[in-house]
Amino acid sequence: MKNSNCDDVCCPAPSPKTRSLNGDERFAQLAQALGHPARIAIIRLLKERKTCICGEIVEVLPLAQSTVSQHLKVLKEAGWIQGEVDGPRVCYCLDPDTFKRFRSLLDTL
Amino acid sequence: MKNSNCDDVCCPAPSPKTRSLNGDERFAQLAQALGHPARIAIIRLLKERKTCICGEIVEVLPLAQSTVSQHLKVLKEAGWIQGEVDGPRVCYCLDPDTFKRFRSLLDTL
């Protein structure tokens, strides 16, 4: 198993949507992305298996592949996770900075 | 200004919806309630003015009264805030336990 270059390449790359948000909107975006059980399950999974995964997520969750892909997209656009292409598959991993940011935003409440 | 008995009466009273949620669903509910800029603004306002408010929120936010009331309902059902009737008005205040809970849930991620 030759995966993966994810550890090397995972670097913050905020999506265009994310870039233009002011503080509270950014906070809301992060919270909303967290606001679905499936997406929380995905984050937990990525936390457990420290390295990146993808198709495995589909196997674990009771959801169709397209649905999981959609949730991954939401998480990625919000900045919770990052995806890196690794041959035919895509390898996801958490963005620890986002956790820090979210926690500090929570403290400003 | 004789308000208010809010400090006396503010005690946790989870709504029926909240009671039957497992861990991740509860987490998701809390996050989702946070997932709107107007609701974050409401929480900030309630944090600033330590005591409860209500109609003032309507004055501050650029939203109709019914819309604000709806957001307050979401926050209340999720457990972020509590409302107490004070004469003809309703006085809202934060639930600090929910903040603690949310933070610890965030740490389980």
Next chain:
DNA sequence: CTGATCCATCGCAATTTAACGATAATAACA
């Protein structure tokens, strides 16, 4: 090159959310 695999995206249906005005309910006040 061909076929298989992996994944994102499209299109669709059903549900939920957000916002508003209008209405009702309740409590204070004249």
Next chain:
DNA sequence: TGTTATTATCGTTAAATTGCGATGGATCAG
């Protein structure tokens, strides 16, 4: 009592979300 003020709720509309199957584009194995 009747009036005013405050807030929740109803009904509606528009938009976003959720979920799925189907399609299509890459990439790798043979």
